Amino acid sequence: MKQINFGNRIRKRLVASAIQAYTAINYPKRNYPYYSGDYAAESSQSPETLTVVSYNIAFAKNIAQAVRDMQELTSQREFDIILLQEMDELGTEQIARDLQMNYVYFPAAIEPTYHKNFGNAILSRWPIVDPQKLILPHKSFSNRMNRIATRAIIRMSGVDILVYSIHTESVFTLPQYRQDQYKAVIDNIEPDARLVIVGGDFNSYTKAAVQQLEADYKRAGFLRASESSGPTIAKFGIELTIDHIFTKGFTVEEADELAGATASDHLPIWVTLMPKNKQTH
Numbered sequence: 001m002k003q004i005n006f007g008n009r010i011r012k013r014l015v016a017s018a019i020q021a022y023t024a025i026n027y028p029k030r031n032y033p034y035y036s037g038d039y040a041a042e043s044s045q046s047p048e049t050l051t052v053v054s055y056n057i058a059f060a061k062n063i064a065q066a067v068r069d070m071q072e073l074t075s076q077r078e079f080d081i082i083l084l085q086e087m088d089e090l091g092t093e094q095i096a097r098d099l100q101m102n103y104v105y106f107p108a109a110i111e112p113t114y115h116k117n118f119g120n121a122i123l124s125r126w127p128i129v130d131p132q133k134l135i136l137p138h139k140s141f142s143n144r145m146n147r148i149a150t151r152a153i154i155r156m157s158g159v160d161i162l163v164y165s166i167h168t169e170s171v172f173t174l175p176q177y178r179q180d181q182y183k184a185v186i187d188n189i190e191p192d193a194r195l196v197i198v199g200g201d202f203n204s205y206t207k208a209a210v211q212q213l214e215a216d217y218k219r220a221g222f223l224r225a226s227e228s229s230g231p232t233i234a235k236f237g238i239e240l241t242i243d244h245i246f247t248k249g250f251t252v253e254e255a256d257e258l259a260g261a262t263a264s265d266h267l268p269i270w271v272t273l274m275p276k277n278k279q280t281h
Helices: 006-021 063-076 089-099 175-188 207-219
Strands: 035-037 050-056 081-087 102-111 116-124 128-135 148-156 159-167 196-201 233-235 238-240 243-248 250-257 269-275
Touching: 035 089, 050 063, 050 159, 050 196, 050 243, 063 089, 081 089, 081 159, 081 196, 089 102, 089 116, 102 128, 102 148, 116 128, 116 148, 116 159, 128 175, 148 175, 159 175, 175 207, 207 243, 243 250, 243 269
Parallel strands: 050 081, 159 196
Antiparallel strands: 035 102, 050 269, 081 116, 102 116, 128 148, 148 159, 196 243, 233 238, 250 269
């Protein structure tokens, strides 16, 4: 009589269950799900300069502190656009409401560790139009999660600024795959787009990765506006620059980080920009 090894069957089922439990539930549909809100006061005048912030708020776990971090930054200068990563819909709305900004948010997936939405947001004190979700190529090796870029147009007193909030895969992919992800944003930009901002967490863990990233965006006509912001995260005592802001059609007035921020393992970075057509000749 053939013997059945129930122990092996149980072990296989347990392993399969564990893998399934740690597998993300992706959102493959175009521009779905989608969240938005309008909390900004109307403004009719275009500012001389534009301040942009990028902040990865680790799994949207400490939203109240993130608001305090950004209010501290606001006390020093008024900012116009915020790019957020690792967000859920509740945290995004709270930040937008507390800072009195408009927002759009797309999740990439339900993240399996915290079992909630995980994605990118764009906030602005100006109207936001034509929001879109760009699904980036290649899933995570660890949990099969998609990464995305949230894309929208900021309409600032009749001037359109194309903006992306991006979050590429971390160490759980190949360097070439991560490069494919951030280059997918470059390929998505219309040739006639004059003013463009791309910012977020690029997971560029090495100096070579930063140089490659900068070279790829430079070939597309971009400047690494946040170059002087400094390291944005520390791992095993090593300071790394993995968050960046790239711009096209702007010159950089200032760039820095908020070194005292505590809501995340990342530091928020900011840049103050001037559209090239506003410069005095």
